[in-house]
Amino acid sequence: MSTTISPLAPTQVPDMPAIAGIRLATAEAGIRYKNRTDVLLALFDPGTTAAGVFTRSKCPSAPVEWCRAILKSGKARALVVNSGNANAFTGKSGRAATRLTAEIAAKAAGCKPSEVFLASTGVIGEPLDATKFAPVMQGLTERARAGDFLAAARAIMTTDTFPKAATATARIGKARVTLCGIAKGAGMIAPDMATMLSFIFTDAAISAPALQTMLKEGVADTFNAVTIDGDTSTSDTLMMFATGQAADCPRIARAADPRLKAFKKALGQVLANLSEQVARDGEGARKLVEITVEGAVSKASARRIAMSIANSPLVKTAIAGEDANWGRVVMAVGKAGEPADRDKLAIWFGGIRVAHKGERDPAYDEAKVSDVMKKPEIFLKVALGLGKGRDRVLTCDLTKDYVAINGDYRS
Amino acid sequence: MSTTISPLAPTQVPDMPAIAGIRLATAEAGIRYKNRTDVLLALFDPGTTAAGVFTRSKCPSAPVEWCRAILKSGKARALVVNSGNANAFTGKSGRAATRLTAEIAAKAAGCKPSEVFLASTGVIGEPLDATKFAPVMQGLTERARAGDFLAAARAIMTTDTFPKAATATARIGKARVTLCGIAKGAGMIAPDMATMLSFIFTDAAISAPALQTMLKEGVADTFNAVTIDGDTSTSDTLMMFATGQAADCPRIARAADPRLKAFKKALGQVLANLSEQVARDGEGARKLVEITVEGAVSKASARRIAMSIANSPLVKTAIAGEDANWGRVVMAVGKAGEPADRDKLAIWFGGIRVAHKGERDPAYDEAKVSDVMKKPEIFLKVALGLGKGRDRVLTCDLTKDYVAINGDYRS
Numbered sequence: 093m094s095t096t097i098s099p100l101a102p103t104q105v106p107d108m109p110a111i112a113g114i115r116l117a118t119a120e121a122g123i124r125y126k127n128r129t130d131v132l133l134a135l136f137d138p139g140t141t142a143a144g145v146f147t148r149s150k151c152p153s154a155p156v157e158w159c160r161a162i163l164k165s166g167k168a169r170a171l172v173v174n175s176g177n178a179n180a181f182t183g184k185s186g187r188a189a190t191r192l193t194a195e196i197a198a199k200a201a202g203c204k205p206s207e208v209f210l211a212s213t214g215v216i217g218e219p220l221d222a223t224k225f226a227p228v229m230q231g232l233t234e235r236a237r238a239g240d241f242l243a244a245a246r247a248i249m250t251t252d253t254f255p256k257a258a259t260a261t262a263r264i265g266k267a268r269v270t271l272c273g274i275a276k277g278a279g280m281i282a283p284d285m286a287t288m289l290s291f292i293f294t295d296a297a298i299s300a301p302a303l304q305t306m307l308k309e310g311v312a313d314t315f316n317a318v319t320i321d322g323d324t325s326t327s328d329t330l331m332m333f334a335t336g337q338a339a340d341c342p343r344i345a346r347a348a349d350p351r352l353k354a355f356k357k358a359l360g361q362v363l364a365n366l367s368e369q370v371a372r373d374g375e376g377a378r379k380l381v382e383i384t385v386e387g388a389v390s391k392a393s394a395r396r397i398a399m400s401i402a403n404s405p406l407v408k409t410a411i412a413g414e415d416a417n418w419g420r421v422v423m424a425v426g427k428a429g430e431p432a433d434r435d436k437l438a439i440w441f442g443g444i445r446v447a448h449k450g451e452r453d454p455a456y457d458e459a460k461v462s463d464v465m466k467k468p469e470i471f472l473k474v475a476l477g478l479g480k481g482r483d484r485v486l487t488c489d490l491t492k493d494y495v496a497i498n499g500d501y502r503s
Numbered sequence: 504m505s506t507t508i509s510p511l512a513p514t515q516v517p518d519m520p521a522i523a524g525i526r527l528a529t530a531e532a533g534i535r536y537k538n539r540t541d542v543l544l545a546l547f548d549p550g551t552t553a554a555g556v557f558t559r560s561k562c563p564s565a566p567v568e569w570c571r572a573i574l575k576s577g578k579a580r581a582l583v584v585n586s587g588n589a590n591a592f593t594g595k596s597g598r599a600a601t602r603l604t605a606e607i608a609a610k611a612a613g614c615k616p617s618e619v620f621l622a623s624t625g626v627i628g629e630p631l632d633a634t635k636f637a638p639v640m641q642g643l644t645e646r647a648r649a650g651d652f653l654a655a656a657r658a659i660m661t662t663d664t665f666p667k668a669a670t671a672t673a674r675i676g677k678a679r680v681t682l683c684g685i686a687k688g689a690g691m692i693a694p695d696m697a698t699m700l701s702f703i704f705t706d707a708a709i710s711a712p713a714l715q716t717m718l719k720e721g722v723a724d725t726f727n728a729v730t731i732d733g734d735t736s737t738s739d740t741l742m743m744f745a746t747g748q749a750a751d752c753p754r755i756a757r758a759a760d761p762r763l764k765a766f767k768k769a770l771g772q773v774l775a776n777l778s779e780q781v782a783r784d785g786e787g788a789r790k791l792v793e794i795t796v797e798g799a800v801s802k803a804s805a806r807r808i809a810m811s812i813a814n815s816p817l818v819k820t821a822i823a824g825e826d827a828n829w830g831r832v833v834m835a836v837g838k839a840g841e842p843a844d845r846d847k848l849a850i851w852f853g854g855i856r857v858a859h860k861g862e863r864d865p866a867y868d869e870a871k872v873s874d875v876m877k878k879p880e881i882f883l884k885v886a887l888g889l890g891k892g893r894d895r896v897l898t899c900d901l902t903k904d905y906v907a908i909n910g911d912y913r914s
Contacts, residue, residue, distance in 0.1 A: 410910065452629070
């Protein structure tokens with residue numbers, strides 16, 4: 093865990109309200125880190141519904157497989173998250189560790205193991221010693237109480253430099269419901285239907301299938317539009333839990349219910365906020381980079397081109413060097429494999445057009461563009477001039493610190 | 504241009520023989536660099552055939568478009584290569600610059616502009632001032648003479664730290680023919696049917712269509728199996744020129760002619776040698792990494808998985824840190840999108856099996872593996888256990904120097 097907070101960290105820590113029906117506790121189980129919390133327990137009152145999206149990796153972690161299997165019921169009573177060990181590529185012992193963890197938590201929480209969701213983040217390939225959860229679990233259930241989402245966010249950090257939390261409220265009918273979300277990110281971030289670890293909690297009364305639909309829709313332009321290094325984790329997990337305990341909240345069964353309009357918007361805000369925080373805390377990041385591609389033949393094509401730019405080491409190192417090297421943006425557009433016409437291409441850095449109709453903008457002023465590149469937030473726009481496809485992704489720069497952090501992560 | 508030679512550079516400089524029918528000269532045209540050669544002129548005797556493969560970028564450079572257009576004739580009389588400016592994304596002025604360069608060279612060489620091939624490497628998006636070639640071209644044609652391929656290789660370098668050349672001989676019938684090749688690489692290297700710039704010269708008598716077929720076949724497992732940073736250049740160009748002046752060399756029309764067997768082998772050796780040198784001179788590289796994937800469902804699937812590993816920043820930074828972090832190899836296999844079964848996966852570093860059947864090898868010895876990681880050449884093998892598909896790619900590690908080199912390339 094880094095000791096220096098990212099210069100891109102939000103300046104204000106959000107005021108996170110409690111969610112009726114959810115209690116939280118954290119503990120030091122000594123999984124890998126010393127002198128810091130590394131286990132989070134969330135307890136849900138009976139009636140809580142659950143939804144989740146997970147990594148598309150062909151080599152998913154044991155907890156991801158566990159969650160996928162028990163999610164069919166749509167019901168949740170507990171969530172156990174640990175940092176320091178991903179329990180990924182751990183074979184039979186990994187499966188046994190998930191079962192044991194769920195059993196320990198179920199016993200302490202008074203529920204069934206199949207109602208306990210699990211997530212692990214940290215080193216891949218090290219066996220996870222689940223017996224370490226036993227001594228702390230009873231204390232966790234006893235101490236669990238409403239509220240401290242920032243402590244929860246802190247317990248799931250790995251190379252993150254700040255805890256990530258966001259909140260929003262919405263009306264459903266006459267009820268006022270609250271959403272609270274936490275996330276961890278940092279490296280190995282190129283989510284594909286999910287991100288590293290993120291959990292959204294709400295007191296709304298929404299069926300599991302409706303939650304699932306909204307989560308899947310919500311993630312497409314938030315977490316799935318963020319990349320740190322193009323590396324998709326084995327452990328990506330985004331889950332949402334709804335207790336239904338908001339006063340007077342009508343029970344909503346279908347995602348298409350018009351009463352969910354404000355809730356969907358609030359969910360979108362929380363997801364966008366958390367995923368932007370993940371980009372702001374990319375390993376070694378010194379610049380937040382927003383890449384907009386417009387005029388593509390479709391939104392999907394715009395996404396692939398934006399991701400090709402966002403994942404290009406040459407674009408990312410140029411931004412780290414505060415160099416408006418738009419030639420590398422041309423390269424990344426060209427290698428994306430998507431329809432593009434060099435002679436229609438235009439490129440902007442921070443609102444300044446640097447390239448136009450396939451060549452350097454006649455009004456190009458290196459000094460002005462250099463000023464833009466010195467800022468902590470870089471807005472890069474590419475117009476293809478082919479169609480109406482538009483998309484936006486977030487990333488960060490590639491610095492020597494990224495190399496340093498990842499060259500000695502295990503040592 | 505870096506002043507420190509890559510620690511992975513070949514210890515011996517090859518002895519490059521002259522090729523009958525080919526004369527070379529280099530000059531300082533001051534395109535971008537000071538006090539170094541930056542233009543190469545190669546003159547070919549009448550009857551020389553030509554073949555080429557080029558970048559698949561959707562935004563190719565002006566010289567790539569020029570070469571594609573004139574290659575149809577299959578005939579070459581001259582080649583002009585400059586470093587320092589890629590003449591890419593330069594619009595109409597870029598097209599005018601290629602035409603002017605070819606005209607200047609054709610006049611000095613006494614041939615048609617459509618017989619002059621062009622290649623440019625360097626910064627993208629800067630207009631290329633082709634008038635700079637005029638004052639040096641007459642001198643180049645006068646000084647051109649057989650032989651100095653190393654000087655030629657030096658004139659086309661950008662961030663390369665050593666000139667790249669390779670040679671081989673072969674029998675065609677009773678004739679002994681010679682191949683000489685040069686290349687430049689360094690960054691923006693993830694060739695897709697071609698590489699940055701490489702030129703192969705031979706005195707064999709082979710038709711242009713047969714040359715083209717052999718070049719296309721030869722590149723698949725050599726240049727196209729190398730990646731430095733996953734970034735495909737706008738300028739990738741690999742060309743081959745055959746003068747037909749080897750004594751007693753029969754004229755070969757078809758690539759399938761059995762008399763080409765030894766020549767194909769020699770060509771493969773030259774291409775493999777040059778492409779390995781490109782990997783050894785990856786920007787900031789301190790480790791040469793060979794990645795073998797076997798047991799995949801097909802060779803194409805093995806290639807995609809090997810490239811996913813080779814392009815993973817997390818794998819590459821771990822290797823830079825001499826960390827056998829095979830969990831990141833699992834991640835890269837998982838994100839490749841190709842068939843893979845976590846519980847059949849095995850991984851070796853330098854011949855030591857570190858993972859087996861979906862978990863850490865029971866005999867895993869961190870100390871032994873650490874010794875392997877300290878070496879300058881890292882052999883990484885993944886067995887998928889699914890089929891007979893096998894492939895091999897070369898890459899290098901991702902170091903702080905890569906970030907430093909690319910953060911201030913233009914400044």
